[in-house]
Every structure is written in C-alpha cells, then in structure tokens.
Amino acid sequence: MIEPGLYHILFISATLFFIGVYGFFTRRNLVTLLMSVELVLNSVNLNFIAFNKYLWFDKMDGLFFAIFIIAIAAAEAAVAIAIIINLYRSHQSIDVEHAEELKH
Amino acid sequence: MPNTNLILLIILLPLAAFVMLGIYGRKYFKNTSGIIGTALLLISTTLSLYTAYGYFFKYGKVDGVYQKLIPFKYTWLQFSPGVSIDMGVTIDSISVMMLVVVTFISLMVHIFSIGYMKGDERFPTYYAFLSLFTFSMLGLVVSSNIFQIYFFWELVGVSSFLLIGYHFEKPSAVAACKKAFIVTRFADVGFLIGILVLSFYSGTLDFNTLIATLTNPETNEYKNAIAATFLGMSALTWGLVLVFIGAAGKSAMFPFHIWLPDAMEGPTPVSALIHAATMVVAGVFLVARLFPVFAISATSALNLVAYVGAFSALFAAIIACTQTDIKRVLAYSTMSQIGYMMFALGVSKYGGESGLGYTASMFHLFTHAMFKALLFLGAGAVIHYIHSNEMKDMGGLRKYLPVTHITFLIACLAIAGVPPLAGFFSKEEILLAAYQQNQTIYWIALITSALTAFYMFRLYFSIFWNKEAPVQNKHKSEGGFTMLIPLVILAIGAAAAGFIPFGHFVSSDGTRVETEFHLMFSIAPVVLALTGIFIAMWMYKKQNSRANKLASSLNGLYKAAYNKFYIDEIYLFITKKIIFNLIGKPAAWFDKYIVDGLMNATGNSTEEISATIKRFQSGKVQSYAIYFLAGVIGLALVFIYVWKL
Numbered sequence: 001m002i003e004p005g006l007y008h009i010l011f012i013s014a015t016l017f018f019i020g021v022y023g024f025f026t027r028r029n030l031v032t033l034l035m036s037v038e039l040v041l042n043s044v045n046l047n048f049i050a051f052n053k054y055l056w057f058d059k060m061d062g063l064f065f066a067i068f069i070i071a072i073a074a075a076e077a078a079v080a081i082a083i084i085i086n087l088y089r090s091h092q093s094i095d096v097e098h099a100e101e102l103k104h
Numbered sequence: 105m106p107n108t109n110l111i112l113l114i115i116l117l118p119l120a121a122f123v124m125l126g127i128y129g130r131k132y133f134k135n136t137s138g139i140i141g142t143a144l145l146l147i148s149t150t151l152s153l154y155t156a157y158g159y160f161f162k163y164g165k166v167d168g169v170y171q172k173l174i175p176f177k178y179t180w181l182q183f184s185p186g187v188s189i190d191m192g193v194t195i196d197s198i199s200v201m202m203l204v205v206v207t208f209i210s211l212m213v214h215i216f217s218i219g220y221m222k223g224d225e226r227f228p229t230y231y232a233f234l235s236l237f238t239f240s241m242l243g244l245v246v247s248s249n250i251f252q253i254y255f256f257w258e259l260v261g262v263s264s265f266l267l268i269g270y271h272f273e274k275p276s277a278v279a280a281c282k283k284a285f286i287v288t289r290f291a292d293v294g295f296l297i298g299i300l301v302l303s304f305y306s307g308t309l310d311f312n313t314l315i316a317t318l319t320n321p322e323t324n325e326y327k328n329a330i331a332a333t334f335l336g337m338s339a340l341t342w343g344l345v346l347v348f349i350g351a352a353g354k355s356a357m358f359p360f361h362i363w364l365p366d367a368m369e370g371p372t373p374v375s376a377l378i379h380a381a382t383m384v385v386a387g388v389f390l391v392a393r394l395f396p397v398f399a400i401s402a403t404s405a406l407n408l409v410a411y412v413g414a415f416s417a418l419f420a421a422i423i424a425c426t427q428t429d430i431k432r433v434l435a436y437s438t439m440s441q442i443g444y445m446m447f448a449l450g451v452s453k454y455g456g457e458s459g460l461g462y463t464a465s466m467f468h469l470f471t472h473a474m475f476k477a478l479l480f481l482g483a484g485a486v487i488h489y490i491h492s493n494e495m496k497d498m499g500g501l502r503k504y505l506p507v508t509h510i511t512f513l514i515a516c517l518a519i520a521g522v523p524p525l526a527g528f529f530s531k532e533e534i535l536l537a538a539y540q541q542n543q544t545i546y547w548i549a550l551i552t553s554a555l556t557a558f559y560m561f562r563l564y565f566s567i568f569w570n571k572e573a574p575v576q577n578k579h580k581s582e583g584g585f586t587m588l589i590p591l592v593i594l595a596i597g598a599a600a601a602g603f604i605p606f607g608h609f610v611s612s613d614g615t616r617v618e619t620e621f622h623l624m625f626s627i628a629p630v631v632l633a634l635t636g637i638f639i640a641m642w643m644y645k646k647q648n649s650r651a652n653k654l655a656s657s658l659n660g661l662y663k664a665a666y667n668k669f670y671i672d673e674i675y676l677f678i679t680k681k682i683i684f685n686l687i688g689k690p691a692a693w694f695d696k697y698i699v700d701g702l703m704n705a706t707g708n709s710t711e712e713i714s715a716t717i718k719r720f721q722s723g724k725v726q727s728y729a730i731y732f733l734a735g736v737i738g739l740a741l742v743f744i745y746v747w748k749l
C-alpha cells in the first residue's frame with residue numbers, strides 16, 4: 001500500500017478540474033453548468049489544501065483560502081439559482097442556448 | 105451750425121422706409137408702397153436741400169474757406185486710444201453736394217418707378233430695396249471714418265446686387281448680379297488692404313486725423329509711411345493704390361468695368377439711380393475724400409488715377425459706338441464719363457487755382473448725375489413703350505413719345521457738351537484742367553468727347569428717327585404723369601445745372617476757385633462735338649447703308665469693339681482655364697482624395713474591424729467560457745515558458 005502523496009492529490013484535482021470544464025462546455029442545462037462550476041472550484045480547493053499540507057504545513061493560509069472559496073461558492077450558487085429561476089419564469093426554459101439575447 | 109437731428113433724419117428716413125416696406129410691405133402696402141417710399145424720400149430731399157442751403161450760404165464758410173464740420177459722431181468700436189470705428193456725419197462741400205444729388209436723383213427714380221413698375225408682383229420689395237440703397241449711399245457720402253465708408257460701401261454693393269437680380273426668374277439677371285457682386289468684392293479686397301495699410305501707418309481710422317497726419321511731412325507717421333517701401337513704391341503710395349483699386353471696382357474703371365454693362369439686367373430706373381448717377385461715382389467720391397493725401401503725399405498714385413481714368417474714358421467710348429442694346433450704350437457712356445471724373449481728379453493738384461481738376465470733377469459728377477439719370481429714365485420710357493432693348497426694334501418714335509423725345513434730346517446735347525447745357529460747362533473745366541497739367545490726357549479727352557457726341561446721337565437718331573415706327577401700339581401711351589414729371593424736372597436740371605458757379609462752392613481746399621470761361625479754348629471741343637453729331641446724323645437719321653459700310657471698312661476694329669475687346673473672354677479664359685485648372689482642380693483633387701481619403705480610410709477600417717470582432721459577442725455563455733479558458737491557458741504558458749516565473 002503506497003502512502004498517497006502530493007502528486008496523487010494534484011492528479012485528482014486536475015482530473016476534477018477538467019471534468020468540470022468538460023461539463024461546462026458540453027451541457028446545456030444551466031443547473032448542470034452550475035454543478036460543473038462547483039467541481040472546478042472544489043478542484044482548486046483541493047489544491048490549496050494539498051499544498052498547505054505538504055509544503056507549508058506550519059502555516060494556515062491555504063486552509064483560510066479554501067474556506068473563503070467555499071463561502072464565495074455558496075453565495076455564487078445562491079445568485080446563480082436566483083438568475084436561473086428568473087430565466088425560467090421569463091423563458092419557460094433553463095437551456096443555456098435560450099439565454100442568448102443576454103448579449104444585448 | 106447745422107442741425108444734427110435734421111441731418112440724421114435725412115439718412116434714417118430711407119432706412120425707416122426700408123424696414124417698414126421690407127417687413128410689412130407685402131401685407132399692408134401692396135399698392136401704396138411706392139407712395140410711402142416717395143413721400144419719405146421727399147422729406148429727405150427737402151431736408152438735404154435745406155442743409156445744403158445752410159451749409160453753402162450760412163454757416164459753412166469761415167473766413168472765405170468752407171469748413172469740414174462733424175456735427176455727429178458715435179464711437180462704435182474702440183480698439184485702442186486713437187483707433188476706433190466711428191459712425192459719424194461729416195458735412196463738407198462734397199458730402200453736402202452728394203446728399204443733394206443722391207436724394208434728388210433717388211426721388212426722381214422713385215417717382216418714375218411708380219409708373220414704370222406698376223403691376224409688378226414684388227412692387228413693395230422693389231421700393232424696400234431702393235430705400236435700402238438710398239440709405240446706404242447717404243451713409244457712405246457722410247462717412248467720417250474710413251471703416252464707416254467701407255461698411256456702407258459694402259451695403260451699396262449688396263443693394264446693387266439685390267436690384268440687379270430683381271428679376272431673379274431670368275437666368276441672365278442672376279448671372280449679372282453675381283458677376284457685379286463678385287467683381288466688386290474682388291476689388292474691395294484691395295480697398296480693405298488699403299485701409300489696413302493706411303490706418304497702420306497713420307494710427308487712426310478717422311478721416312480728418314488720417315488726412316492730417318499723412319499730409320504733414322513733419323509727423324513720424326508720415327516719415328514711416330514714406331520710408332517703408334515695397335517693390336519700389338512707398339507704403340503710403342501702396343495704400344492709396346489699393347484704395348484706388350476698390351474705387352475702380354465700384355466705379356467700373358478698366359479693368360474692373362466688366363460688371364457694369366451686365367448690370368443693365370436690372371430694372372431701368374435702378375440703372376438710372378445706381379449704375380449711372382450715384383453708386384458708380386462712389387469711387388470718384390472716395391478718391392475725392394482722400395484727395396489731399398493723394399495730391400500732397402503720393403503723386404504717383406494720383407498719376408495712376410489719371411491714366412486709368414483717361415484710358416477707361418476712351419476705351420468705353422469706342423465700345424459704346426458699336427453696341428446695339430440701348431442700355432448697354434448708356435452703360436459704356438457712364439463708364440466713359442466716370443473716366444472723365446477720375447482723370448480730372450488725377451490731373452488736379454491740391455489747393456488754389458491748380459486744384460481746378462478737383463472742382464471740375466465734382467462739377468461733372470453733379471451734371472452727369474442729372475443728364476445720365478435723364479438718359480436712363482428716357483431709355484426706360486422707350487423700353488416701357490416698345491418692350492425691347494434693341495435698337496433695331498426702334499425708330500421713328502418721336503411721334504409717339506414727344507416728351508421723352510425732347511428730354512432725351514436735351515440730355516444728349518448736354519452729354520455731348522453743346523453750349524449752353526450742363527455738360528458743356530463741366531466738360532470744359534475738365535478739359536481745361538487736363539490741358540494745364542497733362543497734354544497726353546488732354547488729347548485723349550478731346551477724342552473721347554468727339555466719340556461721346558457721335559455715339560449719343562447714334563443712339564438718339566436710331567431711337568427717334570431712322571425708320572418709321574414698325575408696329576403702332578395704339579393701346580399704349582407714353583406713360584403716366586409719374587413717368588413724365590421726372591423727365592421734365594431732370595431735363596430742366598440738365599439744361600440749367602451748368603450755370604451754377606461750382607468753383608465758388610466746391611474746391612480741393614475749401615477756398616473759392618474762379619472758373620474762367622475761355623472762348624478760344626472752347627472752340628475745339630465744341631467743333632468736335634458738333635462734328636460727331638453731324639456724322640451721326642448723316643449715318644443714322646435716315647435708314648441707309650452708310651453705317652454698315654463704315655463698319656465693314658473698319659472690319660477688325662469694329663468686331664473687336666462690338667465684342668467689347670474680348671475682355672470678358674479674357675477673364676473667362678483666365679478664371680476657367682488657368683485658375684480653375686491649375687489651382688482649383690488640384691485643390692479639389694487633394695481635398696477629394698487625400699483629405700477625404702484619410703477620413704474615409706479611418707471610418708472604413710473601424711467598420712471592418714468591428715464587423716470582424718462582433719461575431720465574438722455571440723451571447724453563448726459557453727463560447728465566452730472557451731475564450732476565457734484559452735486566455736488562461738495562454739497566460740499560463742506565457743508564465744511558464746516565456747517569463748519562467
């Protein structure tokens with residue numbers, strides 16, 4: 001049994017990140033897009049925690065950043081869901097392709 | 105002292121008429137505007153006669169010298185102490201004389217026009233323009249400031265433009281008014297630069313101060329103006345030559361004369377007022393106003409005046425012998441007579457008996473206004489009757505137009521210089537002045553006076569004798585009494601004006617000049633004039649082929665004179681071929697392709713770029729995310745491999 005090291009965690013985080021990006025590009029449902037963004041954010045969180053633990057274990061900066069990002073993500077999810085609900089009310093749909101007139 | 109209010113009233117009454125008729129004429133005074141304009145002008149005329157009486161016989165003379173009075177002066181724009189544009193009234197011999205001439209002739213024309221313009225669609229507008237012109241001309245003659253004279257100079261130009269183009273539905277009238285305006289404006293550029301030069305060196309715009317400083321060799325201004333030279337002439341001479349260019353433009357002197365014959369497109373009474381009696385002599389008046397400076401400080405400029413005047417007189421007389429449009433004959437005759445006035449000023453000296461030319465010039469201006477206005481009004485009556493300007497449509501009219509016939513004959517005799525009519529006296533004085541100072545000019549003047557007699561009687565016989573009247577127009581009479589009264593009054597003026605002892609009233613320095621009458625001296629001009637008349641009679645009294653034979657024997661000269669010596673063609677060639685092609689077209693090309701091209705290129709490239717990049721703003725959230733990701737990856741690559749952080 002090999003003790004999991006920094007590289008393993010970075011590998012998982014990179015995988016999560018690209019899964020999130022892939023999801024963001026391919027899905028059409030806004031809720032799924034939101035979930036993909038959460039994946040990306042959490043991969044970043046993992047990176048912060050891992051670097052903090054393996055490289056600067058005498059400091060707490062990485063942890064604080066991770067907590068901060070979680071808080072931001074929660075707020076962002078609240079705003080995003082509010083937008084999605086409003087979009088549904090006006091368009092009867094939450095497909096991202098129906099929201100193109102937002103460019104105007 | 106003169107009554108300031110009355111003098112201001114003389115000038116402002118026509119302005120009031122202009123404002124009233126211009127604004128309300130078409131609404132309220134459709135038919136009465138002629139009466140209103142005439143009535144106001146009648147008051148003006150009476151007042152100016154009263155002023156003239158007061159000036160010449162009561163308060164004007166102090167110790168035997170006529171004074172220059174400035175009863176009214178208002179500083180309008182003050183630039184610095186000493187330099188200001190004023191609106192003032194100068195009362196001296198020439199301005200009082202001009203007040204009388206302008207108001208009197210204008211009154212005659214106003215009365216004549218009531219009959220002549222009757223039934224015209226724009227009758228009130230016509231009278232409004234006439235009033236505007238009268239106001240401007242009166243303002244011009246009383247100017248106390250050189251800038252004020254420029255101001256009114258342009259105003260008479262504008263009113264002349266408006267009246268020439270009165271029949272704006274005729275393309276030829278439109279072309280003529282544009283031509284008159286452009287040619288005189290072109291000359292006025294010289295006038296303006298001349299004003300700037302003179303005022304720069306004298307440090308003032310006021311006529312009195314300007315004349316005083318520039319004629320006194322002791323002042324620094326005078327010394328500077330003489331010391332500064334350009335192309336071998338002193339700055340003072342240049343200034344006066346430039347002013348004279350302006351004067352030549354307005355007075356239709358060669359080479360700026362081309363607008364005057366075309367200006368005959370205007371209604372005939374207008375030609376009588378503006379293009380014969382008053383506005384065209386403004387140039388003579390301007391030279392007379394600045395005469396002390398010309399005569400004392402810049403005799404070479406005065407020589408230029410003399411030669412330009414003499415040349416124009418002869419040149420116009422030759423052309424007048426060949427024209428067939430009666431108004432054009434009169435126009436060239438006007439140009440010729442103004443040439444007389446110009447060279448009379450040119451050969452004059454300042455002060456005393458040697459200033460005879462100055463007196464003679466003003467005298468001729470006065471008498472010429474009478475008989476030339478009469479000639480034009482007579483021509484107007486003829487045109488009114490026959491509805492044509494061409495000599496070939498006329499003939500034998502003496503039976504149908506008896507009053508016009510007699511008055512026209514008086515005017516012709518007067519202009520030809522037959523004693524004892526007005527033109528004889530003034531022309532004698534001019535010839536005498538020329539004889540005493542400059543023999544060359546004297547001979548030119550003598551030839552011109554013979555030609556004058558010839559072409560005037562060619563006109564007279566062609567209109568009133570020659571053949572029988574072709575079509576008898578029974579429905580038409582000679583015109584109402586409004587048209588005949590001015591003719592009669594002016595005929596009396598043309599017959600009697602010569603007996604005024606002009607030298608007692610008007611002279612270069614205000615003193616009395618005795619104009620002696622030399623019997624021996626008068627023989628040559630009178631004999632020449634009579635010869636001219638008899639030749640004209642022989643050729644034109646009966647219908648015959650003598651005139652045609654003479655014309656064909658002088659083939660080249662006749663053709664050249666008939667075509668006005670091709671001056672118009674030369675100007676057209678210069679402007680169209682040379683100026684337009686060499687300056688206008690390259691400038692237009694530069695504007696079109698370089699200036700516009702630069703602007704268009706800026707606009708077009710902005711449009712191209714924005715058309716290209718606007719596809720990126722698609723509204724698709726996921727495309728935005730791709731750009732964002734690409735940017736992040738690109739930055740990351742740059743950080744890692746290029747900047748090696």
